[in-house]
Amino acid sequence: MTKVRHSNFEPAAALLRHVIPAGDYWIDTVKAGGTLRIVDVEGNQAADTLIFNAGDVWDRYSAVDTIREQGNVYLSHGSKLRSTAGNVLAEIVADTVGRHDTLGGACASESNTVRYALEKRTMHACRDSYLLALAEHDHLGLSKRDLGHNINFFMNVPVTSEGGLTFADGLSGPGQYVEMRAAMDIIVLISNCPQLNNPCNAYNPTPLEVLIWEADVS
Amino acid sequence: MIYETLIEGGKHWSLTLRAGMRLRIVDRDGGANVGMLFYNPQNPLERYNAPDTLKCQHTFKLTKGHCLYSDMGRIFCSIVEDTAGWHDTVCGNADRQRVAGRWGAKSYQEHRNEWTQNGHDAFLVEGGKYGLSRRDLAANVNWFSKVSVADDGSMQFDGNHGRPGRYVDLRFEMNSLVLLHTCPHPLNPAAHYPRRPVLLQLSRADPVADDDLCRNSRPENVRGFLNTELYQRCGGAQE
Secondary structure, three states: OOOOEOOOOOHHHOOEEEEEOOOOEEEEEEOOOOEEEEEEOOOOOOEEEEEEEOOOOOOEEOHHHHHHHHOEOOEOOOOEEEEOOOOEEEEEEEEOOOOEEOOOOOOOHHHHHHHOOHHHHHOOOHHHHHHHHHHHOHHHOOOHHHOOOOEEEOOOOOEOOOOEEOOOOOOOOOOEEEEEEEOOOEEEEEEEOOOOOOHHHOOOOOOEEEEEEOOOOO | OOEEEEEOOOOEEEEEEOOOEEEEEEEOOOOOOEEEEEEOOOOOOOEEOHHHHHHHHOEOOEOOOOEEEEOOOOEEEEEEEEOOOOEEOOOOOOOHHHHHHHHOOOOHHHHHHHOOOOHHHHHHHHHHOOOOOHHHOOOOEEEOOOEEEOOOOEEEEOOOOOOOOEEEEEEEOOOEEEEEEOOOOOOOOOOOOOOOOEEEEEEEOOOOOOOOHHHHOOHHHHHHHHHHHHHHHHHHOOO
16 A cells, blocks of 8 residues: 655755754745655654745645545655645655655644643644744744644554544654655745654654755756 | 525525524535535634544544534534534535536626536635635535545545435534535536535524533543633633
8 A cells, every 4th residue: 555665865965954853843945846855763753744835825735635636635655735726836756654644734732632631731732833933934924824734744644434533553664754846936844743642753752854955966 | 493594506605603503504405515614703813623623533524423623622513413424524625727627617797697606716705705815714614525535545525425405403612704605516526517505594502411412422522612611701702
């Protein structure tokens, strides 16, 4: 069932290498034709990812348009990541895991109260990282309104034929990665998930690494 | 009953419903699709969140016993009755290009009320009446549409799901702005633009009993109701 595809890019040739500590965020622009790799450094770490059209930031990644147009609820190599306006923002061009989630959304302090306990309301969550990122980059003109439903790279959320949703052990592991090639200039915002209440991070949030290659360096 | 109306297929509407109201949606002829989004009228930044709704209840489909969550851990409404058994919330809408490609574009100039409207534009128009824009849209519910998933993740639209007279009852747990359209589901393979009417029936809901099905269907929903009640008790329901 997996659709594994490895990459030929050399880390030494990357334009950028950056480690995102657990519970932190990263936001940057990837130019059209450039490639972004996200590495699950220690394994089983969810990378909650949002993408914006850099030329029209209110046009953003859309989970529903992406899965409907590809006819499949899981993301893997070959998946075209579409926007709310139907544009292709990026395509997954390499993937050593084979399946990523885009149904489960990001954790928030408020949804944590529902899922785990009301007293979890003060625990760190991906949406807090997103909101801080947008506040610290307010020149982008983005706010809570622009937080759509994200991708959870390295998370495994199988749907059953009876209509159930399950949270399974991750298929990912140390050093696994996924790559997307930008189809236009895009802004990528990643929350390195701080969740301590479920197995999406194996109860142990760990670093992610991002690498960017410019177009035509392979 | 407080009010009843019929919405023709391929149309859109919106209304604000107070906590404690019940909305019955009836697929009168079978094969209807009703796209729906929910907002907190006091602060429309709080909106329906399909991922939270699904993961809080470990479900992919929506049916009786489920609650529809906002992104703030609160419940807009509960599904207190459902004779359809499966409703979609992951497929979004058809847009103008998809409708034109599938069924052909019928202009208003030529076809008047029989023009081929699409769910995406419907939400933009209805949301615009409240100052909302494309930035405020989110994954919507598609009532009466069934899309199931095989082990490999592939999605199948069930063209046989609809039956005349099937209905779903929503009990509102907080004041809600409801945007709705009756435009075709984006995966409907029908040869001709499907145009199915729905009946909307508004009434006063029974109070939420201690043994309420939706409240108690999962421990998560007990906490969702507590969050919603706290919001009301602290003045969140005031206008």
